Amino acid sequence: MAQTLMYLVITSMHLSPAARARLYNQTISLVYYICTLTNNAPSSDLADVFPCSPPLDLGKVQGDILAGGLPKKTETCYFFRINDAYVHEFRTQLGKLVPLITSTAEVINDQRKQLAQNKKDAAEKKITPPHLKLSGVNISFSTKGLKKMGITDEIGDAAFDAGMLAGAKELGDIGTSPSNGPFDPDWIPAFKQEIDGLILITGDSYATVAEKLAEIEKILLVQARNPIIHEVIRLVGDVRSGKEKGHEHFGFQDGISNPAVTDVDANPNPGQQVVPQGIILLGRPGDAPTLGTPAAPVTRPHWALDGSFLSFRYLFQLVPEFNAFLKNNPIPITGLTREQGSELLGARLVGRWKSGAPVDLAPLHDDPVLGQDPLRNNNFHYTFPDDQQTQTRCPFAAHLRKTNPRGDLDQFGPNALPPHRIIRSGIAFGPEVSAVEAASEKTHLPRGLLFIAYQSNIEQGFQFIQQSWSNTPKFPPRKPANEIPGFDPIIGQTNDDGVRTLSGTDPNSQTANLKLPKQWVVPKGGEYFFSPSIPALKERFALTEPSSEL
Ligand code: N7H
DSSP states (O other), rough: OHHHHHHHHTTTSSHHHHHHHHHHHHHHHHHHHHHTTTTOOOOOOSSSOOOTOOOOTTTTTTTTTTTOOSSOSSEEEEEEEGGGGGHHHHHHHHHHGGGGOBBHHIIIIIIIHHHHHHHHHHHHTTOOOOOOOOOEEEEEEOOHHHHHHHHSOOOHHHHHHTTTGGTTTTTSSSEEETSSSSSESOOEEEEEEEEEEEEEEESSHHHHHHHHHHHHHHHHTTTTTOOOOEEEEEEEEEEGGGGGBOOTTTTTTOOOOOOOETSSSHHHHOTTOEEEEGGGGTTSTTTSSOTTTTOOOOOEEETTTTTTEEEEEEEEEEEHHHHHHHHHHHHOOOOOOOHHHHHHHHHHHHHHTTSOOBBBTTTSSHHHHHOOOOOTOOOOOOOSSHHHHHOOOOOOOHHHHHHHHHGGGGGGOTTTTTGGOEOOOEEEESSOOOOHHHHTTOOOOEEEOOOOOOOEEEETTTHHHHIIIIIITSSSSSSSSTTBBBOTTOOOOOOOSOEEEEEEEESSSOOEEEEEEEEEHHHHHHHEEEEEOOHHHIIOOOSSOOOOOO
C-alpha cells in the first residue's frame, strides 16, 4: 500500500519519465534499507507490487533480457515439453540446471569485459581478435509449462495466459477459419503442439553450443530410458558473416534501437529512450497492467519479481521476392539512378538505410558514417517541422515509425510511449540467398528472424505493437486529416496474403498509395514465455528433493 501511494505521488510530479523512475528507484532503495533495519522483509507469496522489494541486483536477472543480452554468434532455441509422468523429477533436475543459467551481471562483468579486452589486445598487436570461447544459457516457461509444474498463481498477463496460438488471428497471422473450428494459422506443426519451455543456448561457435546443450540434456536426462523432457523443436540462429554481420536478411543493420533501462544502462546514447525498469521487468517501478495517467501498479505473484515475458516469433523472410519488388518499383527522383531509387524505396519502407542511417536524418541519400555512429543514429524523433504534416523525411507507416513512433505520440504526454517499448534480442536464421533464388526471384530455402522481445506486459508490448500499430492503417495519429498511413510494410498483416497499401513512399507524391503485392515476413509459429529471475528458478520453480523414481 505504501509503495502504491509512493508510486502515485511520484507519477503526479512534473518530472521526465527517466527522472521519475530514478526518484522511484532511490525511494525504493531507501524504503528497503529501512525495512531491513526493522526486519520487515516481504513475506507473502502474493504481494501488492512487492512491498519492500530490494534494489535491482543484476546477478538475479537472466542474461538475455537487459544490457544488450547474451553475446551470441550462434544461438539455439530449444523448445521442450515436460514429460507428464516426470514433472516432479523435472523440477528436481531444474535445481541442477540453475547454476548453468547466465545472469545479466555475468554478461556485463565477465563476458563483455573479456570480449572488449580480447578486441583491445588484438588491436594493440594489430591482429584479428583470437577466438574466445563463451556461452550463455537462459530458460523460460510458457503458461502450459507453469501450470504443468503446479505454479498456478495469477501472473497478471492475459496474453501470456492464453498463449500465442490462441491470439494468432488477432495478431493478423495468415490462416484459415473453418466454420466449425477455431482459427488455424498457417504455422508449422511444432508450434501447434504443447510447448512448456524454451532454453536459449548462445555461443561463439556450434561446438561451444553443442557442448553446453549436451550438458543440459544430461541434467534433464534427455537420453535416459525415461526422459523427463521431450524436444519439440530446435531452431538455430546465426549472426550473418562478413559485411552482413549485424544485418538481418533483407540487408538492414539491426539491433540499433532498444530502450535503455534506468540504473542498468549507465550511458544511454543520444535519442535512446530511457524507460523505468518495470517496463521490462515484472514488479519493478513502471510495471503496470493498463494505460492511464498515472497507471496503477499491478499485483504479481512474489516469484515474478525481476522476471520478464519473452515473446517468440518464428518469422520467415521472403528475401528474393522483397528484393524484386524494390528493383521493380524504384522511387523516381531526379538525379537518382534506378538502383538508387530502389535503395531509397527499401530505406523508406524500413525507416533506416541498410547502413542503419535513419531516413528522418538522411532522407534522400544514405549516410553510412551516420548509420554506424551510436551517438547520432538514434537521435531523431520525427519532430522536424516537416515531419508533423508531411512524409518528406519518413513515411508515417515506415516499420521504424510504426513500431516506435517517438515524437508522434508527444501530444499524449510523456507516459504514452514507454509502456509499449520492448527489448529485442532476436537473431537471423537460414542460409544466404543462393544465386538460383536471386535469379528466379523466388525463395527456395527457409530463412528469416528468430524474433525475441522482452517486456513486462505482452498486451502493451509485442502484441500492442503488432496489432494496434503495425496492422492498423490509421496509426500513427499525428498526420494531416484524411491521410491514412497504411500498413507497416515489413510486419503489418491482415490474416490473408492480400494486398496491403501504404502512403508516402514517394516523397514527391505523398498522398499516392503504394500497393504491396504480398507479405515478405511470414509468421510460422511462436509462443509467449516467462523468463523468471534466478532466485525464483531456485526457490519457487525447482524442487530440492532427490529424485527416487528414475
Ligand atoms: Fe523490426 N527490418 O529489417 O526491416 N526492425 N523487424 N520488428 N523493429 C527494426 O533500429 C525487421 C519486428 C521493432 O526504436 C530495424 O534497431 C524485420 C517485429 C522495433 O526506432 C530493422 C522483422 C516487431 C524496432 C527491422 C522485424 C519489431 C525495430 C532497425 C521481421 C514487433 C525499433 C534496427 C522479420 C512487433 C524501432 C534498429 C525504433 C527495428 C526489421 C520484426 C519491432 C532493420 C525484417 C515482429 C520496436
